[in-house]
Amino acid sequence: MDELSLGVPKPVLERLPNDDETAAADMQEAVAGWEQRLNRAIEDAEDDREAAARVLEAIDRFEQRHETYDDLVPELRAWGQSPIYAIAWRTLYADVIAQLHAHEELGEHLDRERNARLVEDGIRLQDL
Numbered sequence: 842m843d844e845l846s847l848g849v850p851k852p853v854l855e856r857l858p859n860d861d862e863t864a865a866a867d868m869q870e871a872v873a874g875w876e877q878r879l880n881r882a883i884e885d886a887e888d889d890r891e892a893a894a895r896v897l898e899a900i901d902r903f904e905q906r907h908e909t910y911d912d913l914v915p916e917l918r919a920w921g922q923s924p925i926y927a928i929a930w931r932t933l934y935a936d937v938i939a940q941l942h943a944h945e946e947l948g949e950h951l952d953r954e955r956n957a958r959l960v961e962d963g964i965r966l967q968d969l
Contacts, residue, residue, distance in 0.1 A: 842883050842886075842889050842892050842946050842947060842950075843944075843945070843946050843947075844880050844883070845876055845879050845880050845883065845941070845944060845947070846876065847872050847873075847875060847876040847879075847937055847940050847941075848872060848940070849865075849868045849869050849872050849933060849936075850932075850933075850936050853868070853929050853932050853933050853936065854868070856925065856928070856929055856932075857925065857926075857929055858925065864926060864929065868929070868930075868933055871933075872933070872937065875899070875937065878899075879895075879896055879899055879941075882895040882896065882899075883895070883896065889946075889950050890950065890953075890954065892947075892950070893947065893950035893951050893953070893954040894954050896941060896947060896951060897951055897954050897955060897958075899941075900938055900941060900951070903934045903937060903938050904934075904938065906930075906934050907931055907934040907935055907938070910927045910928075910930045910931035910934065911931050913927045914927050914928055914931070
């Protein structure tokens with residue numbers, strides 16, 4: 842499987858306050874770290890299915906973090922605080938997930954692995 846290349850979308854960085862360069866650097870450092878760990882996991886996997894399973898575990902964590910930041914936005918607004926950082930991180934997680942699914946070779950394997958997990962969990966169409 843080809844090596845992954847992830848990045849922080851320019852629109853996310855542009856929405857951050859101009860006087861705060863730390864948040865942009867933190868996001869870029871986080872994405873670089875995720876890219877490194879995911880590429881190492883893919884490299885260490887015995888086959889494409891195992892690689893997809895490892896990436897899918899990361900996607901599950903990213904989805905949980907996305908939900909956490911999504912829940913935080915209205916809470917910050919209710920307290921009169923700016924939710925700009927929560928919105929930026931929420932958007933970043935969603936974009937990284939999209940980047941992983943858009944990866945040419947990996948996307949198909951992710952779909953197959955997610956479907957296999959659904960069947961493994963005992964969820965069938967007749968149960969829906």
